[in-house]
Amino acid sequence: MQIHKNYSLKNLTTFQVEAFADQYIRFDRMDEIFGYLSDRPLENHRHLILGGGSNLLFVENFEGIILHPLLKGIEVIKERADHALVKAMAGENWDDLVEFTVARGYGGIENLSLIPGSVGASAMQNIGAYGVEVKSAIDSIEAISSSEQKKVTFDPNNCGFDYRFSHFKGDWKGQFIITAVVFKLLRKPDYVTHYSGVQETVDKIGPLNLENLRKAIIKIRQSKLPDPAEIGNAGSFFKNPVVSDTVLNDLLKSHPDMPSYLQGDNQFKLAAGWMIEKCGWKGKTIGRAAVHDKQALVLVNPGSATGREIFELSEQIKNSVIETFGIELKREVLVVQ
């Protein structure tokens, strides 16, 4: 365990903005977490659990404790004729896990290739891409209750999974440190290729199999999304809004070319990036913060932007989308202030 005071978080988040935490604590083993919590229950202290920092924006210094569980390990715990159970510790890099499962022929998370961040956060966020959400591959989630200092195992059916959401982000916020996730993966994969451009890209690579689907997803992502190693960003800054058919029909009267995707139950997902682009934000720079020039849903830190500048830019974007479309965008990135 390492404990640091007044610690810079700049290199621990993909936005790469400067912010200092009163205390930063890095855990490499489970017993370190239990030892720490037994001496210092967290309820009375402002705290935040950090993964890969790829969905966080620190707007100011963090007056509290940053807990960074870097627990490592991936193992196949069961292999049956039709499925395999793979347990990954929370501090594993998400894409390393995808690579591990694809190499063994286990299907279920290949469409989530190259999403930055940790295994622990993947479950908390219910990450999703190219027609797949991680909830459909989760068998159980292991965590430590910070108040009771004991291990808890969650059935995914009780975790309130929704679009980029789970109870861990809602009612249970701050109560559990996720330590591991067990995935149930298929030995005869169900390939998901309906999403725009996926099948065509696979076809150019070779026959449809897990390896080629993963390669195709990586290729598409690299052509569309900025690499945080090259320019600070946290992926999609806003969620795609979901509206009723009545709201959609009203919008189509004034914006007939507006894209929408049926979600079931007369609910439609709108493309936040399209709306932001229509408002003229794509590629715009305000001060030291900017909107990416290829994908308007992504805000970037080209060099020395502050968290406050990126946040202010997001506020301006929200306001212009409300003015133009009457839709309030919700942030996907967790803003910490």
Ligand SMILES: Cc1cc2nc3c(=O)[nH]c(=O)nc-3n(C[C@H](O)[C@H](O)[C@H](O)COP(=O)(O)OP(=O)(O)OC[C@H]3O[C@@H](n4cnc5c(N)ncnc54)[C@H](O)[C@@H]3O)c2cc1C
């Ligand atoms: C270029 C780029 C592309 C992206 N593309 C996608 C995409 O296609 N789909 C998608 O869904 N997301 C995407 N994201 C967002 C991001 O990768 C995911 O949200 C990811 O799951 C965040 O993981 P992290 O470990 O970095 O979490 P962090 O940013 O460190 O934390 C995110 C949240 O999880 C909590 N948390 C982290 N670890 C734990 C833990 N062990 N226990 C409890 N809580 C924890 C934190 O407190 C925080 O609330 C993208 C980001 C980038 C930069």
